[in-house]
Amino acid sequence: MSAPLKVLVDGGRSDASWPLDRGLHFGDGLFETMLVRNGRARFESLHRERLAAGCERLRIEAQPDAIWHEVESVAAATGSALLKLIVTRGLAMERGYTPTGREKAQRILLVYAAAADDPLEMQAEAVRLRSTLGENPLLAGIKHCNRLEQVLGRAELKQLPAFEGLMASSSGRLISGTMSNVFLVLEGKLVTPRVDRCGIAGITRRVVMREARAMSWAATEMDIPFEATARCSEAFITNSRLGVRPLTSLDGRALVIGENARELQRRISGQDE
């Protein structure tokens, strides 16, 4: 079985190839969200590394040189922006789930206006969601395009509402926010959930781990019960757009913003790398 005889898009016959993209059919792809500042994609080398790890895990044969050359030239031309890069496995050569290994990866780069937020002044409130995250070690950590769980999490959050919603795995562990990683101060120690059964290994999360270590405030990756959020003294969320954003409340309980967290926020906010 190979190409379809006919393709209809919203009722009209289409000869375009995009309706065959496996990204569309199965979420068979990866993405990166990057903040561009001063003409450069922040932490580009880390994004590049994660994308490469994702491609290897899913056996997507992307062309990293072309991808990153494009990111660099768009970043240079734009100065300040938010980039979303999607790399899919490419067009379905045959019907069905099986990759043939002959697909040609497709890349899509979307350039958005950067928000004008000053991250150092920003803080956020978070709540715990009922929407959960399924566990799959083969998919954990990478930033693939199967994101319905996040979509459902955001839809739940919208009803509550709060800035961010924290999500548990199906086995009841705290994993992340809907669009961020999360760090807690528990019994005086900085901890963050492991992302080896679900969740995304965030770039800012990684930078936080590194910078906190440099501040002698090393963060430990561990299994954290979802209920532990009721016991933390501080918490912050991280992503490429927000940087480090302290939580002033969690499920309505007030949290302090510690000096270490503010220091971490300043250190990371100042870096372009």
Next chain:
Amino acid sequence: MSAPLKVLVDGGRSDASWPLDRGLHFGDGLFETMLVRNGRARFESLHRERLAAGCERLRIEAQPDAIWHEVESVAAATGSALLKLIVTRGLAMERGYTPTGREKAQRILLVYAAAADDPLEMQAEAVRLRSTLGENPLLAGIKHCNRLEQVLGRAELKQLPAFEGLMASSSGRLISGTMSNVFLVLEGKLVTPRVDRCGIAGITRRVVMREARAMSWAATEMDIPFEATARCSEAFITNSRLGVRPLTSLDGRALVIGENARELQRRISGQDE
């Protein structure tokens, strides 16, 4: 934040809207695979019902009348075919996971040549895979477009190889094949895995439940440990393309094809509905 300033597809500037489809970004959509025979999509009313349930679960506002009118006219014009219908939430109105609720669902209908297999003569071999399925009650049962687990399962299967690979949930229960539902005869009873924590509520699975009941061979939906496959006396897999396909071996162990299974196969193969 709203529309992107610029979109590049494989290096070229694009003004097309499809790069914004949430199906592509997040697998934020649903699909149905239907066999067309004698100018009709088999079990259309059941596919219609499942798609509606999926739309309700994901809060996708599809236009069922337009969709099914199109399916019917394509089926009538084609006579014999395999249809893949994809319904996505539509274009991303804003950046990020949150649906705005103002998206306009997009439908894609792909028409493939039908295979010439005679299902009554076909049988299959299956093996158990190491690739697993994450559990998420909010996504279980519906045929959504987050299918990387199946893609990974098929990739694993290709290395082995066998016709179908059976997959367990992260909690060690038998759930389904990579592209099929599964029924076992265990201690003389017909059983099939529950699909309330993961897996897809297959249309042929549902028809099998109904027809088996009519034959006084009622199938029970239950939690089945993955290891139970070593104890079954018979097994068959089902999907819309294959119908009921008995397994002649499972992990290399020979299985018989029982009279009931053959009878079920004949009954369902003869129906167009």
